[in-house]
Amino acid sequence: MQTIPTLSEMQTQAQALRTQGRRIALVPTMGALHDGHLSLVRLAATRADVVVVSLFVNPTQFGPSEDFSRYPRELESDLAKCAAAGAHIMFTPGVEEIYPKGYSTYITEETVAKPLEGVSRPAHFRGVTTIVAKLFNLVRPHLAVFGQKDAQQVAVLKKMTADLHLGVELVIGPTLRDADGLAMSSRNRYLTATQRADALAIPRALRRAQEMVAAGERRVDRLVAEATHLLAQHRRVRVIYAAIVDRDTMEAVREVRPGQTLLAIAAWVDEVRLIDNEIL
């Protein structure tokens, strides 16, 4: 496995791989890797000749009061985990090269990015679309792998890729969960055991909604009421949103269309912000 820290080296390498006719997969991450990330690396390895994992804590997707400076950084163990999972290239650009002094160009998706996360984190997706477009230009992947854990991110990136004719296939990996049901996240490490016990209300609410839909319930008001009720029983949990939306547009719907609708939940568990979702 090779580590590439500079943009020029990455561009040269991408050009060489393309010339050799090799199929390139990109897995963008912010590091602090867990098995959820590594499942995407393994998925990428089944679909391409060369797997590039980017490690970059992207400052532009963090709000002013968010955890950019204390976001966990663990380069050495991330590299070892990616090597074991089948990555070929680790792209580790520096923030000064990605956003040099005077940097002023951003990409915004203006519809799918607006609700849900867009309400409480207004600049978040602008940062995500900008960094992903830059990574696509630098790595020139044939395909890029993202996790369904960040369902709105998936929808926004699909829209951007189509709208800008980027020609990158997006492959989506399922959400990996710990044995207790909590979706794996780099932020779970901030939870104490009691906070984690309360956080489990989130996957429970999602499962309950899935069960209700499996039993024939289609009414969004009833499903959301039940999910909200389950979450409200835990005093450390403060719901930011619990919404049933179309999985592509993120628009609120009144009725579940099985397979096309998802329940998305964001909640504070004390001071830790968690998101999760399931397709209904």
Ligand code: AMP
């Ligand atoms: P992040 O480092 O948090 O930006 O995540 C990098 C990629 O990993 C994104 O495509 C996420 O959606 C994905 N990801 C994060 N958590 C999980 C998980 N529990 N299961 C699968 N993919 C995940």
